[in-house]
Amino acid sequence: MKLTAIIVDDEPIARNFLERYCEKTDTINVVGSFQDSETAFRYLEQNEVDILFLDVEMPGESGFQLLDKLMIMPKVILTTSKTDYAYDAFQYKVSDYLKKPFTYLRFQEAVAKVNEAFKEKKEAPIKEDTFIKSNGKFIRLNYEDILYIKSIGDYVKYCTFDKKYIAHSTLKAVEEKMIDRLCFMKVHRSYIVNLRKINNIEDSTLYIGDSVIPISKLLKTEVMARINIAS
Incomplete structure (x- = not known):
C-alpha cells in the first residue's frame, strides 16, 4: 500500500x-x-x-x-x-x-x-497512550483515562475524570487517530466517548460521570451493539 x-x-x-x-x-x-x-x-x-x-x-x-x-x-x-x-x-x-x-x-x-x-x-503493539497539544505544550494522556472528547468549533476538549484539555483539532481527525481503539466511538456529531466509561443509557442520552451526552438517532443501534464489545 x-x-x-x-x-x-x-x-x-x-x-x-x-x-x-x-x-x-x-x-x-x-x-x-x-x-x-x-x-x-x-x-x-x-x-x-x-x-x-x-x-x-x-x-x-x-x-x-x-x-x-x-x-x-x-x-x-x-x-x-x-x-x-x-x-x-x-x-x-x-x-x-x-x-x-x-x-x-x-x-x-x-x-x-x-x-x-x-x-x-x-x-509494534497498539500504544496505551497518546500525546495532545494543549496550551502550547504536549501532554501525554492514557487512553483509559479519557472519558469523552467533545467538539467545540475548531477545537476539541479531552475530558478525563479530574481534568479537561483543549486542543486545536477536528473530531474527524481524532476519530481517525483512534480507529484501532475499539472502546472509543463517535456517538454524536459533537462527541466521541469511551464506551467503557458509560454509567447508563436512557432513551437517546448516555451518562458518563456527571456528564450528559446525546446519542445520534442514526448511531444508537450501533452504540448498543458496540457496548457489548467494549465491556
Whole structure:
C-alpha cells in the first residue's frame, strides 16, 4: 500500500521536482501540493497524511510554524537550501533533512527511512497512550483515562475524570487517530466517548460521570451493539 504525502514549498520548480521524484517511486502517492503553510494547514486540519515534504523558509508562516500547529504529526522530510536548521530539525524529530538540490538517490534514502518507520509502527503493539497539544505544550494522556472528547468549533476538549484539555483539532481527525481503539466511538456529531466509561443509557442520552451526552438517532443501534464489545 502506498503512503500518502503532501508537498509544501513556495517554489513551483521545487514542488514539481519533488512530484516527479515521488512518481518514480512505487510507495508514495502525492495527494496535495501547496505553496504556503497556511493553505497546507487548512488541508491537514481535515485530512491525515503519512509524509509531509516541507520547506522551511516561505512567505508568511515558516515550515516550523506549521509543525507547531499540527495536532496529528505525519513523518516530516525537510527540503531546504540551507543547513542552518539542523538543530531545529532534530528538535522536531523530522525523519530526514534534504538539502537542495538533492539527487534521486538521496531522496530514496529519505523515503526508505520513512518506510522503515511505518513498518516498525505496524509491527509494534497498539500504544496505551497518546500525546495532545494543549496550551502550547504536549501532554501525554492514557487512553483509559479519557472519558469523552467533545467538539467545540475548531477545537476539541479531552475530558478525563479530574481534568479537561483543549486542543486545536477536528473530531474527524481524532476519530481517525483512534480507529484501532475499539472502546472509543463517535456517538454524536459533537462527541466521541469511551464506551467503557458509560454509567447508563436512557432513551437517546448516555451518562458518563456527571456528564450528559446525546446519542445520534442514526448511531444508537450501533452504540448498543458496540457496548457489548467494549465491556
